Amino acid sequence: MHWRKSLLTLVTAGVLVACQGGSSGSDGGTPPPPPVDGGVDAGVEEDAGVDAGVDAGVSYTATVSVSATRADSRLACFRGNGEPECGLRLYQVMVEAFVDADSSADSNTGYGTSHHKGDLQGVINSLDAIKSTGVNALWLTPIFHSVPVSGQDDWAHRLDATGYFASDYFSVDPKFGTNAKLQELVDAAHARGLYVFLDGVFGHYKVNASDYASPQGRKLSTSGQQGGTGRSAVYPDDLDFFKEVATHWVTEYKIDGWRLDQANQVPVQYWDDLRTAVAGAAADVSYTNAAGQSVHPLGYMVAEIWSGPADIASKGYGTTASPALRSAFDFPMRYSLVQTLAVEESGTGNRGASNLQAGYQNQLAYPAHAMPNLMLTNHDLVRFGDLLQRGNLADPQDSAWWARHKAAFSVMVGYSGPITLYYGDEVGQELPGFAAKEDNATCALRGVCDDHVSRTSAIVEGIPTTVGAPATVLSPAQADLRHYVASLMALRDAHPALANGSRTHIYSDDSVYLDRKDKGTDHVLYVLNAKATPAVVTVAGTAIGSAGALVDLLGGAEVALVEGQHEIALKPFEGRFLTIASPTAEGPQTGPGGGLSGQGPLARCDAPTVDGLGPLGKELFIRGSYVGGDNFGATPANRRFAYKGDNIYQVVVNEPDVTAYTFKFASADWSKELAVSGGAPVVIASEQPMSLAAGPGKESSLAIPEAGD
Structure with a gap:
């Protein structure tokens, strides 16, 4: 967590990384998102009154060239256990x-x-x-x-x-x-x-x-x-x-x-x-x-x-x-x-x-x-x-x-x-x-x-x-x-892939979301537009493991594969289920590994502590839903930030297993509460802006795919 004084406010940035000598994160880290071109016209805002069935004239466009992550097969339904309970x-x-x-x-x-x-x-x-x-x-x-x-x-x-x-x-x-x-x-x-x-x-x-x-x-x-x-x-x-x-x-x-x-x-x-x-x-x-x-x-x-x-x-x-x-x-x-x-x-x-x-x-x-x-x-x-x-x-x-x-x-x-x-x-x-x-x-x-x-x-x-x-x-x-x-x-x-299939997250951003679901010979692509602006997703066949047309399971329309790309149009708030008619043997192609390690002063897990509370004048803790966190109620010493000088605060935490939780950076008396801006999830090994986050519903989420410090 890095604090920088400005004339108007205290601007903060946070970084979560694995300590030097820990896991490299080569398998299971959070890779960077695929390249995206296009965007939302600055004059078009989300409006509850937008007709969900009418083209508003400007579309958000996303281009997905590689899928974003690997399949998660941890849970019973993903492994094929629990039938018919999974359904x-x-x-x-x-x-x-x-x-x-x-x-x-x-x-x-x-x-x-x-x-x-x-x-x-x-x-x-x-x-x-x-x-x-x-x-x-x-x-x-x-x-x-x-x-x-x-x-x-x-x-x-x-x-x-x-x-x-x-x-x-x-x-x-x-x-x-x-x-x-x-x-x-x-x-x-x-x-x-x-x-x-x-x-x-x-x-x-x-x-x-x-x-x-x-x-x-x-x-x-x-x-x-x-x-x-x-x-x-x-x-x-x-x-x-x-x-x-x-x-x-x-x-x-x-x-x-x-x-x-x-x-x-x-x-x-x-x-x-x-x-x-x-x-x-x-x-x-x-x-x-x-x-x-x-x-x-x-x-x-x-x-x-x-x-x-x-x-x-x-x-x-x-x-x-x-x-x-x-x-x-x-x-x-x-x-x-x-x-x-x-x-x-x-x-x-x-x-x-x-x-x-x-x-x-x-x-x-x-x-x-x-x-x-x-x-x-x-x-x-x-x-x-x-x-x-x-x-x-x-x-x-x-x-x-x-x-x-x-x-x-x-x-x-x-x-x-x-x-x-x-x-x-x-x-x-x-x-x-x-x-x-x-x-x-x-x-x-x-x-x-x-x-x-x-x-x-x-x-x-x-x-x-x-x-x-x-x-x-x-x-x-x-x-x-x-x-x-x-x-x-x-x-x-x-379609057993929906209730009982493995899930590969392909891509998501502010507007669109893509998952591939697989169970045996059933392969389904789920695509969602979460906003009031129409969206077009251009996705490479290699990114989703498709060598032919996609078929809409609710309407029957086909989305052709043209020069290696599928162009999927979405109305505002539309979710589409598309069967992958010709799946490739390789399946979805994952992007480059992101790893869990970072660079620079925020990634130094052995930085010496400086006396005093620094510019905050308060002790800050990771308060959250982790084991031992009393569902945001606890302020354990092993989750307390230390001041490292140069406006940097840091805490090194040992996570003994793969885990996930939601959290805030907060003082013991809740007089200061911060989280990643907009309640966004933490992206490991990336610097992210943080902001004041007083009140419920503003916490950030964190997924840690490997054990370590």
Whole structure:
């Protein structure tokens, strides 16, 4: 980090390099980007009002002569393991907010703005509509009985409606239906080719849960920390109880597995016990699927650990030597996705397309058995449409609103591993006027807080949302988006390279993004324009390993190979999937190795320290999501910068393994926060400008492909 005084401000630059004598980085470093010619006309700016289907008159042009990096085959889905889990396309339903079809099963209160009357019958009635979106699995938020305690207030009743603090883990809450109704739902879903996953809350429960013994007579502990009407689980005391819960619903109801709420609350060493118990239960029973085949429940388990990649790895996946869970939601990639095509909840975003590659590189922090699951929204996050409005990027009446949604779904469909679709996102659902209604003082009362604003009444084509209401009719724009999502899901189903293929990142810059996906004889090129200006990508056939035409998998149009080049035209926010009809034996040709070593005073890892704090007058630390970083909370001595003189600050850190994390350069009291300008990812062995980065969403990402100092 180099600090240079100017007349107006303190300008900073940062360099990350390997110490002299460390790895050269000849295999796996970050090469320089391919040459790019052309650019965006200075008079054309991104505008939410640009018609996404109309040529704006000026195109951004990129020329790609060599691919940018090698394939990453670390993850289970990339290696071909985890099938059919890698091909999972989950549809999340928040039961109390979804569809009301049984007037005898109502919550009548809850968080968010829904009718709070959703039930299992409403889900059953919607199964055909859910299936028609192209998904192949259903995830229900918790349905177990939350029994009121004496004198509880409306806020406790609202919490009961969510199901996330259950009392009786072996009974369906009558506000949702009955155990028999759940069995009917599972059987009906299986008959339609849908897997069924329940929400497993194994780290906390309601204070009266110990009053409800399991079928085998086990009871939950009462010594865990209590807060309100909830209590924390205690391990290993509660392990056998939750093993019985996890296996009971597989054995008796043939569910296919679990979504694991706040999985970090369960000590990581016990996830192996729970996972192997579920796998054993699934192997002992079977059901008849939509094809008339006798199959075992899938036994898939996916963790919610809402944190950075290091925490997800250490608290969910475990290590290669001591594996815990195999799948967890890919929160880091989700944030990269919304930062690129919208804004994140903090309001920062609208970043360049290369931010997607930064998101993928976070997966370097995961062990080899990891199988991340990507979502765009869930019940705790703000819907994508509301984020577009928060960032003043588009409104529902703008074509860019729908085009940005389509772009986001195209990224998901090109993702190796399971993906999850939150109900309503397939029709661009949002809370009208949410951006104007935000008010932290009253948001809970009005149902518009960030953590529950997406819990809206369902919009399901052809299905009444409440008892006695007319059947829902979609607007033309909603119907078009839903059709597009179904087309993408069918494409993902038909092309194993998308869900279960290796990924070679070809190129990305501020505007465009290219990946090649490969699985056996299936070779697909994904190209995205992340901006409101039309784009033309001229890519050499050698860069992507193509010796002939490319064929658009959604439209059928061909992109010819002319004098060794493909010219791919992209509308604003358009994602295209192109099959490589004539792949070369050599595959994509990588560019020159970039290495991890640098030159000059910023690359001297043995520079002597100078007394004092230098011009900053503050101690600065690397604060981030690395192991031991307490998710930006810690300021360890081995991540503290020392002043080296000549306005240079430096810290030498040992990274014992390949890793990735997000971070800022910040003081212990957060009075100074800096990151690479624009939240851009670190490019190793390159000097990069840095700027003030106060507040969430402005951190930078870092991928370290080799161990060392």
